[in-house]
Amino acid sequence: MSSGFETVCGLEIHIQLSTRSKMFSSVDANYFSDAPNSHTDPFTLGLPGTLPTINKAAVEDGMMFGLALNCDVSGFTQFHRKNYFYPDSPHNYQISQYDRPIARDGWLEVNGKRIGITRAHLENDAGKLMHPNGENFSLVDLNRAGCCLIEMVTEPDITDGEQAKAFLQKVQAIAQALGISDARPEEGKMRCDVNVSVRRPGEAFGTKVEVKNLNSFRSVGKSLEYEVERQIRLINVGGRVTQDTMGWDEGGQKTFVMRTKEGEADYRYFPDPDLPPLEIDEAWIEAVRVKMPRLPDAKKADYVTRGLKENDAETLSLNMQLSKFFEAALETYRGEAQTVANWLNGDVSGWLNANELEIQDSKLSPENLSSLIGLIDAGTISGKIAKDLLPDVMQGAIPVQLVKERGLEQTTDVGEIEAAILEVMNVSPDVVENAKKNPKAINALFGPIMKALGGKAKPDLVRELLNRALGLS
Amino acid sequence: MTALELAHRIKTRQVSAEETILQALQDAKHSSDLNIFLHISETAILEARAIDVSIAKGETVGALAGVPVALKDNLCVRGTRTTAGSKMLEDFVSPYTGTAVQKLLNAGAISIGKVNLDEFGMGSSGENSAFGATKNPWDTSRVPGGSSSGSAASVAAGIVPIALGTDTGGSLRLPAAFTGTLGMKPTYGRVSRYGVVSYASSLDQVGAIARSSHDLAVTMQTICGHDPKDATSLEQENTFTVALERDIRDLRVGIVKEAVGAGNSSGVLGALEAVKTQLEQLGATLTEISLPSLETCLATYYLIACPEASSNLARYDGMIYSHRGNFSGDINETMMKARGEGFGAEVKRRILMGTYALSSGYYDAYYSKALKARTLIAREFAKAFENVDVLLMPTAPSAAFKIGEKSDDPVSMYLTDVDTVAVNLAGLPAISVPFGFEDARGAYNPSLGLPVGVQFIAPALQDERLITVTHALERATNAMFLKTATSS
Numbered sequence: 001m002s003s004g005f006e007t008v009c010g011l012e013i014h015i016q017l018s019t020r021s022k023m024f025s026s027v028d029a030n031y032f033s034d035a036p037n038s039h040t041d042p043f044t045l046g047l048p049g050t051l052p053t054i055n056k057a058a059v060e061d062g063m064m065f066g067l068a069l070n071c072d073v074s075g076f077t078q079f080h081r082k083n084y085f086y087p088d089s090p091h092n093y094q095i096s097q098y099d100r101p102i103a104r105d106g107w108l109e110v111n112g113k114r115i116g117i118t119r120a121h122l123e124n125d126a127g128k129l130m131h132p133n134g135e136n137f138s139l140v141d142l143n144r145a146g147c148c149l150i151e152m153v154t155e156p157d158i159t160d161g162e163q164a165k166a167f168l169q170k171v172q173a174i175a176q177a178l179g180i181s182d183a184r185p186e187e188g189k190m191r192c193d194v195n196v197s198v199r200r201p202g203e204a205f206g207t208k209v210e211v212k213n214l215n216s217f218r219s220v221g222k223s224l225e226y227e228v229e230r231q232i233r234l235i236n237v238g239g240r241v242t243q244d245t246m247g248w249d250e251g252g253q254k255t256f257v258m259r260t261k262e263g264e265a266d267y268r269y270f271p272d273p274d275l276p277p278l279e280i281d282e283a284w285i286e287a288v289r290v291k292m293p294r295l296p297d298a299k300k301a302d303y304v305t306r307g308l309k310e311n312d313a314e315t316l317s318l319n320m321q322l323s324k325f326f327e328a329a330l331e332t333y334r335g336e337a338q339t340v341a342n343w344l345n346g347d348v349s350g351w352l353n354a355n356e357l358e359i360q361d362s363k364l365s366p367e368n369l370s371s372l373i374g375l376i377d378a379g380t381i382s383g384k385i386a387k388d389l390l391p392d393v394m395q396g397a398i399p400v401q402l403v404k405e406r407g408l409e410q411t412t413d414v415g416e417i418e419a420a421i422l423e424v425m426n427v428s429p430d431v432v433e434n435a436k437k438n439p440k441a442i443n444a445l446f447g448p449i450m451k452a453l454g455g456k457a458k459p460d461l462v463r464e465l466l467n468r469a470l471g472l473s
Numbered sequence: 474m475t476a477l478e479l480a481h482r483i484k485t486r487q488v489s490a491e492e493t494i495l496q497a498l499q500d501a502k503h504s505s506d507l508n509i510f511l512h513i514s515e516t517a518i519l520e521a522r523a524i525d526v527s528i529a530k531g532e533t534v535g536a537l538a539g540v541p542v543a544l545k546d547n548l549c550v551r552g553t554r555t556t557a558g559s560k561m562l563e564d565f566v567s568p569y570t571g572t573a574v575q576k577l578l579n580a581g582a583i584s585i586g587k588v589n590l591d592e593f594g595m596g597s598s599g600e601n602s603a604f605g606a607t608k609n610p611w612d613t614s615r616v617p618g619g620s621s622s623g624s625a626a627s628v629a630a631g632i633v634p635i636a637l638g639t640d641t642g643g644s645l646r647l648p649a650a651f652t653g654t655l656g657m658k659p660t661y662g663r664v665s666r667y668g669v670v671s672y673a674s675s676l677d678q679v680g681a682i683a684r685s686s687h688d689l690a691v692t693m694q695t696i697c698g699h700d701p702k703d704a705t706s707l708e709q710e711n712t713f714t715v716a717l718e719r720d721i722r723d724l725r726v727g728i729v730k731e732a733v734g735a736g737n738s739s740g741v742l743g744a745l746e747a748v749k750t751q752l753e754q755l756g757a758t759l760t761e762i763s764l765p766s767l768e769t770c771l772a773t774y775y776l777i778a779c780p781e782a783s784s785n786l787a788r789y790d791g792m793i794y795s796h797r798g799n800f801s802g803d804i805n806e807t808m809m810k811a812r813g814e815g816f817g818a819e820v821k822r823r824i825l826m827g828t829y830a831l832s833s834g835y836y837d838a839y840y841s842k843a844l845k846a847r848t849l850i851a852r853e854f855a856k857a858f859e860n861v862d863v864l865l866m867p868t869a870p871s872a873a874f875k876i877g878e879k880s881d882d883p884v885s886m887y888l889t890d891v892d893t894v895a896v897n898l899a900g901l902p903a904i905s906v907p908f909g910f911e912d913a914r915g916a917y918n919p920s921l922g923l924p925v926g927v928q929f930i931a932p933a934l935q936d937e938r939l940i941t942v943t944h945a946l947e948r949a950t951n952a953m954f955l956k957t958a959t960s961s
């Protein structure tokens with residue numbers, strides 16, 4: 001870096017698992033849009049005498065996630081209590097993992113660079129406190145309390161905001177591909193804390209600052225870049241970075257101090273005596289491994305062998321729904337896979353972005369996309385017409401019917417085309433003369449002819465007949 | 474009358490369940506000077522009538538159908554207050570029933586009420602209850618022992634033949650010894666803890682007080698068993714009723730050297746001698762066994778129980794269901810005041826000790842070291858059991874002491890548990906068996922005075938062996954030590 005400093009950054013990522021029940025009790029965990037406190041049971045409320053039981057599905061999700069991150073998941077894993085008083089957690093302790101997390105010592109490759117994964121562990125989520133405006137009381141909603149979370153921690157291997165974003169995208173894609181979480185930051189299902197410090201190359205690590213509760217990949221990148229700049233500026237004027245916990249001000253696009261190191265709590269971690277250590281043996285690992293769906297890297301490699309360009313393969317493989325759609329479209333499409341990728345990464349994605357939709361929320365079906373492209377290949381419609389039809393197809397229209405209803409089949413009627421050619425040649429004799437001498441100038445006639453034909457003529461045929469009319473063939 | 478005799482008479486319609494329960498309820502009311510019952514069941518009569526109807530129709534009923542039982546008030550029962558002896562839970566009504574209780578009720582037993590205890594199970598005398606001290610039916614100026622004070626007192630007073638309690642460091646065995654009853658703590662994991670108000674999760678275990686080994690065997694047969702709701706519960710077949718039929722010829726009994734010395738009252742030593750003689754007469758062989766780590770157990774116990782308690786009791790913060798008081802203020806202030814007012818002195822002392830022992834900088838010196846000491850004592854027990862079938866030692870160094878005698882001296886109070894805590898640390902099954910009395914001069918007396926108990930300890934999961942030993946002794950002595958306080 002030109003400033004003479006290098007960035008040292010590690011991420012802490014929380015992902016909410018989409019298990020049916022909560023981490024330590026059987027109550028339904030899918031509370032989305034339900035009334036506050038409707039997803040509770042005696043354990044969630046911390047009632048006396050209730051006990052936690054480990055959600056096996058969550059453990060297997062954790063194992064899969066760990067395996068996907070190239071971690072060691074074997075041996076004993078154990079739950080600890082993290083003790084602190086706050087009303088969003090009725091037990092006043094969180095059941096988390098401490099020195100025996102479910103996954104340890106892994107890595108993930110992003111843009112050719114390996115980012116180390118220190119650990120990933122399972123824990124239960126807290127509820128939500130709400131502070132009604134102008135009231136002197138707060139309300140608690142415990143629907144989220146007890147839901148399954150995975151927290152993963154990376155090594156301080158990340159060196160800039162772009163890398164952080166790419167890493168998060170990949171983690172998200174893995175979580176989605178495994179089907180363990182929607183991992184949508186905008187719904188709070190993937191949350192990120194950034195640990196960042198700067199140092200001159202070769203020097204010891206600088207003091208790190210933690211930026212907490214970032215809820216978009218963009219703000220992770222932005223806050224990282226902002227912090228790096230702030231810390232360098234501070235050091236350059238002789239200041240000292242203090243080990244603070246920061247927040248991110250989305251409006252002002254800057255970090256702010258939430259609490260200083262002195263306020264740090266002593267969580268009195270100790271093994272939860274209600275939960276014996278869990279032994280994960282090779283047989284269990286294998287049973288989980290065979291259930292694992294294909295991961296983004298494997299998908300990408302597969303797409304490349306199917307003839308996709310590297311970057312198209314990458315883009316599709318990182319988007320769970322898009323890649324699923326892509327693969328489904330290829331079931332019925334007989335042409336080049338790259339053509340489908342071009343449509344998905346181009347016009348289809350463009351339309352989705354403009355309409356702020358995800359592919360699964362649109363009415364586009366893989367069959368309809370495949371059929372639309374097939375109509376071009378068959379010469380029934382032009383690419384131009386196909387693009388015009390896309391918005392309707394995105395909303396569920398069936399391409400073949402659209403073409404029929406609107407009479408959009410390409411014309412191959414030689415008489416009709418020749419009439420249009422004559423008409424255009426008659427109005428621009430000077431262009432005609434020019435074209436006869438300079439073949440490149442033909443396009444000046446070709447465009448207006450196609451327009452006169454309403455775009456429905458087969459371009460090759462038009463070109464052939466035009467050349468003949470000009471006496472060029 | 475024993476539970477099984479009662480159940481037989483009810484089943485054969487010599488007496489109705491309704492009459493039986495009415496009698497027990499009346500006895501409970503008449504015992505108010507003992508301060509045993511915190512809550513008397515309002516539905517017991519209805520439940521008894523339902524059993525009478527079933528019997529009249531010739532339907533199959535459970536082994537304990539119509540038998541009145543008492544439940545320690547740290548056991549959750551749906552729709553009833555479960556206070557754990559604390560002001561903190563004075564108004565807490567449980568919306569669910571715990572597993573052990575449910576199993577007992579499924580066998581036809583009828584709870585006539587919830588009984589007193591040391592707050593959250595923290596105490597050795599029965600005095601640490603927010604609702605007042607329980608009194609010993611043998612001598613109301615004395616403690617019944619704790620923390621299952623009401624469970625032991627209700628059985629000793631003859632109100633119920635069976636009571637459920639919990640044992641974290643001796644809380645069933647100690648009151649059993651002080652009240653002349655049988656008190657059994659099963660292997661950790663054999664009875665589900667689901668529905669037990671936690672004190673120290675890795676030590677807490679549900680067990681029972683009874684006055685007959687048959688009753689105890691049926692109770693254990695009923696309440697033991699794996700429970701998916703408790704991750705620490707174990708899979709193990711129950712053979713308690715079969716165990717009643719075995720004899721103890723050639724049983725190898727190890728006398729724990731470190732526990733039978735001069736620290737015991739002459740009454741306790743006398744009981745030990747008497748039981749040894751009896752065991753030999755029944756064909757058992759006696760050997761001396763050494764458990765050198767026994768002396769570290771009390772410290773180890775408090776360094777494990779208090780940290781767990783500090784975390785287990787954190788949930789009582791006045792927010793959802795626990796005592797709040799008439800405070801307003803911010804969250805921290807409200808919680809602090811609720812806890813300051815809701816908890817008793819001994820509970821606060823243990824929360825403070827536990828919080829301290831888990832704090833950063835102290836964890837390694839205290840909690841972590843205690844875990845190592847715990848492993849050590851468990852190993853010593855395991856080694857001892859390579860050569861003997863059961864261990865014998867006192868349940869407590871003396872008979873019941875006077876109410877108030879140790880109230881101002883927590884350490885001397887803690888020393889009451891010196892013979893019982895090791896068993897919990899090692900997760901082993903143990904039973905206290907009454908074996909005579911200590912008279913007014915402190916001497917052993919086979920028929921007069923305050924009851925004294927001896928303790929048998931078995932290897933993990935060999936709980937049934939304790940029933941065999943107890944039953945053999947009971948038969949050999951004609952159950953002479955198993956009378957109620959009122960019949961003496």
